[in-house]
Structure formats: structure tokens, C-alpha cells
Amino acid sequence: MLSLFVHYKSAPDEQLMERVRLVSDEKAFNELYRRYARLLQGFFFRRLGGDEQLAADLLQDTFLRVWQSPASNSDSGLFRTWLFTIAYNLCKNIYRSNEHEQAYLESLPTDEPIEEDTTPVQLDKAAFDQALQQELARLNETQQMLFELRFTQEMTVPEIAAIIGIPEGTVKSRLHTLTNYLRLKLKDNEE
DSSP: OOOSOOOTTTSOHHHHHHHHHHHOOHHHHHHHHHHHHHHHHHHHHHHTTTOHHHHHHHHHHHHHHHHHOGGGGTTTOOHHHHHHHHHHHHHHHHHHHTTOHHHHHHTOOOOOOOOOOOOOOOBOHHHHHHHHHHHHHHSOHHHHHHHIIIIISOOOHHHHHHHHTSOHHHHHHHHHHHHHHHHHHHGGGBO
16 A cells, blocks of 8 residues: 655655555655755766766656556556666667677677686775776776676666566676776786
């Protein structure tokens, strides 16, 4: 049963989405927007090469889809996972529309293991950050998205698997490959 009284600021995302789905509650929708707009804006900005206008457009497109199709979330569970699935799919559509589809498919990472070096590394933070950004820019879109979801958005492996639509084992394998690759590339930044 839907409660008449809701403390919007403290209500869980799923309860707010339920109100949007059942009674088109604008206050619940506005609270979800308040919670996630800035996070998604940054996500789109980073994924789409710093294009502020495109990031703003996709942010609005994402929340328009949330408002227009709230029933789509009813079976998926966590609102955050559903929201980032929408965002991920919008990014994929942009990549494809910009004729990146072929390059995207050719650049999918292999699941081949990279030899692991367990030597501790000491780095200058500024140099490390700069080197990390350079290495991230060299990655393909899928690897960048994986890094973004795991390390910037701090999502779990099951959440990432649901968003990208691949098995959890594949996510783990690709994360392992990616982190080992970055570790080897960034090893040159030792003090």
C-alpha cells in the first residue's frame, strides 16, 4: 500500500520511484532528480569527451525516460542500477551515431590475462593523476565505461553487469585485465 505521508529527502530511491510509477508524484520525481542529476551530468560529460551541451541533453533525456516509463523499473530492483542502465544505453547510442560502432566493436578488450607484477609502487600524486588520465584516454570506450562505473561511480560488479548486460564473471575478468594493464602502464611513474 502506498503511504500518503512521505519524507521525500529521507525516503529510499525505490520508494520514491514507486510513487512516481503509481501516482505520478512530481515531488518524488524531483527528489530523485536532485539526488542524481549532478552525478549523471558528470558521467555524461566524462563519457562524451567533455561536451557540456550533449551531457545536459542526455541528462534531460534520461530523466524524461524515467518519467515516461516508470513501470520499466518495477521489475529491475535498484533504481540506481536502472538509471545508469539508461545512461549507459544513451552513451552507446551516441557512440554508434557518431560512426564509432566499428571501432567500438574492434576495440573490445580480450579476456587474456596480463602477467601480474606485485611490486609495491610509490608515486607522486600529481604525476600519478596525470599519468592515469593519459592512460584512461588511450582506452577504448568500453574500458573507459567499465573504469567509470567501478572506480568513479563505485558500483558493484553485479550492478555493472546489469548495466552493461554481460555476465558478472566477464565484468570481473575485464576489471582484472584493466587494473593489471593500468598497473603496468603506471609503473613508470615510480619515484
